Amino acid sequence: MIIYLHGFDSTSPGNHEKVLQLKFIDDDVRFVSYSTLHPKHDMQHLLNEVQKAIETSHDEQALICGVGLGAYWAERVGYLCGIKQVLFNPNLHPEKTLQTAIDRPEEFDDIATKCLPDYRERNQARCMVILSRQDEVLDSRATASELAPFYAITWDEEQGHKFPKISQHLQAMKTFKAA
Secondary structure, three states: OEEEEOOOOOOOOHHHHHHHHHOOOOOOEEEEOOOOOOHHHHHHHHHHHHHHHHHHOOOOOOEEEEEOHHHHHHHHHHHHHOOEEEEEOOOOOHHHHOOOOOOOOHHHHHHHHHOOOOHHHHOHHHEEEEEEOOOOOOOHHHHHHHHOOOOOEEEEOOOOOOOOOOHHHHHHHHHHHHO
C-alpha cells in the first residue's frame, strides 16, 4: 500500500497523475486529503486516516509519500505510524513559507514542539528524499542541507516544485519500499 498526500494546492490535476504513476509500484494507492489550512486539525486527521489505512491493509511494507506540504506531513505522520516515507520537495518550514496563505501558521510551531527532537536521527533508514534542482517555490539547497545529515538525497534535474512526473523515480521507490 502507498498513501499519497497532496501538497498545499490540493486541487491540482497533478495529484491524480501522481496516484496513477504510483500504481505502477503498488495497485493499492490511497489518496488522503486534508484541509491544508488548519495544521493542528490536519495533523490529527492525517494520523487517524493513515492509521486506519495501515490497519485495513495487509501490506507489511506500507509507504507514505507526499509533495511539498504533503511531504512535510508524510515525514511526521509516517514516522509516528511506523511506515517508510518518500518526500518530494518537502516544505520543511510551512510556518514561514505559508505564513500569508493560512490562518494559523503558528500551529506548525506548536506541532514541532510535539515531535521528538531527534526523530530524524531515529528515522534515518526509513525516509527517502527527492529534491528538484528546478524548484521554483522552495530553496532545495537549504532543504538538502537540513536533511542530508539524516537522509540520502536524490536530485532531479528536470521537475519543478509540484513534481508532475515522478515516473523516473518509481523503480528506486519500489526498491526502497521492499527493502
